Amino acid sequence: MRRVTHRFLCASxxxxxxxxxxxxxxxxxxxxxxxxxxxxxxxxxxxxxxxxMNVKLVNVFTNVTDGTGAIVGGLTKDDFSLKEDGRAQRIAVFERQSELPLNLVLAIDTSGSVRKDLPLEQDAARRFVHVLLRGQDQISLLEFSTEVRQVVAFTNQANRIDRGLSSLRGGPATALYDAIYLASQSLAPRQGRKVLVLVTDGGDTANTVTYAQALEQALRGEVMVYSIIDVPIEASAGRDTGGEHALITLAEQTGGRYFYASDGGLDKAFNQVSDDLRTQYLLAYYPTHQQPGMNFHHIQVTVPRATAESFNIRYRTGYYSDPGAQ
Known part of the structure; x- marks a missing residue:
């Protein structure tokens, strides 16, 4: 059995x-x-x-914003209601602004369709890493074009990421879903919060890994995906709207978030990712009254005292109970 310190507790x-x-x-x-x-x-x-006896603690990292998009802080454990497959669950662990280590893969699209913006992406990514990185955190740098390449392995040294960003090289195609799949695999065994930040226009032209496979691997690895979508400005013929929709859905399904680089620039998008990761709630529970034979369990988090329109609550939609292919 794979030993995962925080999420799976095994006792003899x-x-x-x-x-x-x-x-x-x-x-x-x-x-x-x-x-x-x-x-x-x-x-x-x-x-x-x-x-x-296997005792499985399910972690649900949650972000709450109001109707204007402002972060809602100060909520307590009693403000939340949590269900699995429609059955109420007791919140066993509750933390605000979790200090758990952050494991983050920064994946940058270096294909021909976004190459014109690469210098801007490199500069914004450097500033993001220097602001975000704390003593307990680890960041890895990955680039994808025709193939996926890990430029820098997980490190706590911002200057190593700086050097890696300066060494990015491009290619004609875009292996987007391969990048999501492989990044999620690399994050899965790590402890603490697991985050993938994608900078891309959303196109996938490699046709090796499907969108469904990439999403499943992200959910299995408990990876929150943040998509920073860099699309051609006023050039609808060059936009892959299907790819953009896939990035949006991927973020929503995993509890992450998506941003368009055109809405205030890359720095604003990176700053919003940073703010999001600093203001999360951790809700964790031991599943009870599970229906046997189910492979995927759906999670629902609400704030009962608020109307449905008052808050936007983001969290992963569920988890797989079987080990799956690693």
Whole structure:
């Protein structure tokens, strides 16, 4: 079994009844006429009954904004209601502005369709990394065009990301879904929050990994996807609106967010990602009353005291209960 410290807790329970009575397989608990036995020999020969129990803590990182888009802080555990597959769940862990480590993959599209904006993307990404990175955080840099390349492995040193950004190289095609899939794979085994920030125009021309496969891998890895969409300005013929829609849906399904670079520039988009990651609520629960045989479990988070229009609540839509292909 894969060991994941925060999300999966595995315990082997040694059954102890009363002060000193130990349950052994094949040994009666009660006997009317106990016969003298060699306790040490009996204990050595009899197999011990060990119970294995998997206790799965499901983490739901949640962002709440009001109707104007302003971040809603100050909510308490009692303000939230959480359900899995329509069944109410008890929130076991609640944190505001979580200090959990942040593991982030910054993935930049270097294909021909966005190459004209690459210098602006590099400069904005440098500023983003220097503002965001804390002592407990790790960032990896990835570029994708015809193929996906990890430029910098996970690091806590902003200057390494700086050098990596200066070494980006391009290619004609765009392996967008491959990038999402591989980045999610690299994030899956890491501890703490897992985030993928994509800078792209949304086109995928590699046709290796499908959108459905990329989304499933992100959900399995508990990866929040933030899409910064850089599209041609006033050139609808050059826009891949299907790709843009895919990036929007991907962000919504994983609890992330999407931004258009044209709405205030790349710096504004990166700043909004940074603000989002600093103002998250962590709601975690141990699933109860699960319906057997279900592979994907849907999550619903609400703030009952508010009307549906008052708050925009963002979180991942669910999780897979089977291990799946890694």
């Amino acid at each position: 329970l040694f059954v102890d009844i009363g002060a000193s009575l130990v349950l052994w397989a094949g040994v009666p608990l009660l006997a009317q006429t106990p016969a003298p036995v060699d306790n040490a020999q009996t204990a050595a020969d009899a197999p011990m009954t060990v119970l294995h």
